[in-house]
Amino acid sequence: MKKNIAPSLLAADFYDLSSQMKLLKEGNIEVLHLDVMDGMFVPSISFGMPVISSLRKSVDFFFDVHMMVENPERYIEDFYKSGANGITIHFEACKHIDRCIAQIKAFGLRSGISLNPATPVSFLENIITEVDMVLIMSVNPGFGGQKFIPYSLDKIKELSKMREEKNPKLLIQVDGGVDACNIKELSEAGVDEFVAGSSVFKGDILKNIKALNTALGE
Numbered sequence: 782m783k784k785n786i787a788p789s790l791l792a793a794d795f796y797d798l799s800s801q802m803k804l805l806k807e808g809n810i811e812v813l814h815l816d817v818m819d820g821m822f823v824p825s826i827s828f829g830m831p832v833i834s835s836l837r838k839s840v841d842f843f844f845d846v847h848m849m850v851e852n853p854e855r856y857i858e859d860f861y862k863s864g865a866n867g868i869t870i871h872f873e874a875c876k877h878i879d880r881c882i883a884q885i886k887a888f889g890l891r892s893g894i895s896l897n898p899a900t901p902v903s904f905l906e907n908i909i910t911e912v913d914m915v916l917i918m919s920v921n922p923g924f925g926g927q928k929f930i931p932y933s934l935d936k937i938k939e940l941s942k943m944r945e946e947k948n949p950k951l952l953i954q955v956d957g958g959v960d961a962c963n964i965k966e967l968s969e970a971g972v973d974e975f976v977a978g979s980s981v982f983k984g985d986i987l988k989n990i991k992a993l994n995t996a997l998g999e
């Protein structure tokens with residue numbers, strides 16, 4: 782399976798998105814991670830549909846919308862209409878996960894469930910057969926630029942085992958504090974998609990992408 786680095790827009794300079802999008806394209810990026818925060822589920826507020834639909838007109842990345850939003854079922858259709866290709870909801874933010882995942886899939890989107898650092902992988906035991914992707918948060922969601930929480934690696938290993946037994950097609954994504962120092966280890970533990978904010982956008986974007994790819998061995 783192809784491994785993907787998914788730059789997180791949250792770390793971009795919002796004054797000049799278009800030149801940064803061009804650099805991502807030049808760096809052969811395929812997936813753009815879009816962090817939507819509601820100020821309720823997480824302390825901060827980021828951006829929403831208008832930003833995503835404006836970007837959609839000009840770039841053809843796979844739009845991976847990470848909803849850090851309470852009761853996300855309220856907005857699935859809106860994000861679909863804004864141009865999302867995949868939607869990830871938080872296990873902790875949704876009362877009826879099964880219904881919400883079915884809703885995402887009904888729009889033909891890639892469906893994902895995200896787990897906060899303290900939420901055990903075992904909670905996925907039943908729903909794992911129904912989703913396309915699981916996102917293991919390796920920082921407490923809400924802000925970019927935080928330090929990777931080491932026990933996330935054990936959660937990824939545990940999830941990899943569960944994947945083997947229950948849903949071999951499942952994608953595993955990791956988000957938070959991913960950089961050139963830990964990406965290889967995360968890959969070996971079973972991660973397919975690496976969300977990277979600061980380690981892509983801070984400094985020279987093309988150099989950063991190259992450094993991540995080199996560390997990954999791709």
Ligand code: DX5
Pocket residue numbers: 789791792814816847920921922923924925926927956957958959976977978979980
């Ligand atoms: C955190 C977001 C992340 C964040 C990652 O709540 O979900 O996607 O942008 O940023 P870095 O890579 O800087 O930790």
Ligand code: ZN
Pocket residue numbers: 789814815816847956976
């Ligand atoms: Zn994210």
